[in-house]
Amino acid sequence: MANQWQQNWDFEFTEEALAEEIAQAEAEAALAEDGPRAKSVQYNRERNLVEVQLQNGAIFAFPPHLVQGLDTATPEQLDDVWLGGNGQSLHWPSLDADFSLPALVQGIFGSRNWMAELGRKGGQKTSTAKHQAARENGKKGGRPKKAKSSRM
Known part of the structure; x- marks a missing residue:
């Protein structure tokens, strides 16, 4: 029986091969x-x-203006992108820009300062809906005053 089993396999079993x-x-x-x-x-x-x-079939996309180092890139520079790190990083050699894919998927598009600036700019954006909401809040007396704490 042992000879029949050995004949069905084309490799020699060694401890080193198993460890590898x-x-x-x-x-x-x-x-x-x-x-x-x-x-x-x-x-x-x-x-x-x-x-x-992504390797699981999903597609992830982002606008380059959100990403530090890609915000002023030309279409030609953005075309020059390649994968690194077994698919875990994106590289733009002409821009000297490298990003971790897991970080991008989490919404981290640059340094802490870059992200803070994105948030600040987002808060400054105006729209018709934002304007109308401000008008409605103004009719109600505006932003409520902070409650005074009753510390003694």
Whole structure:
């Protein structure tokens, strides 16, 4: 029976080969747990979006003006993008810009200062709806006054 089993396999079993296969499987499993991985990336000029197709089939896209270092890039520079880190990073060599895909998916588009500036600019934006809401709040007496604390 042992001879029949050995004839069905084309490899010789050794402790070293087994240890190597286990290490390779563990490394691949660790990579799979590190977060999203990209299959491809491209800049879509018509939509003005960087589009990332993930290995799980999902698509993630973002406008370049939100990302530190890409905000003033030309379409030609944005076209020059490639994947690195086994699909975990995006690189624009002509812009000297590198970004972690997991961070981008989480909405982290730059340094803390960059993100604070994005928030500040977003708060300054005006729209018809924002204008109408301010008018309605003004009719109600405006922003309520802060309650005084009763500390003694």
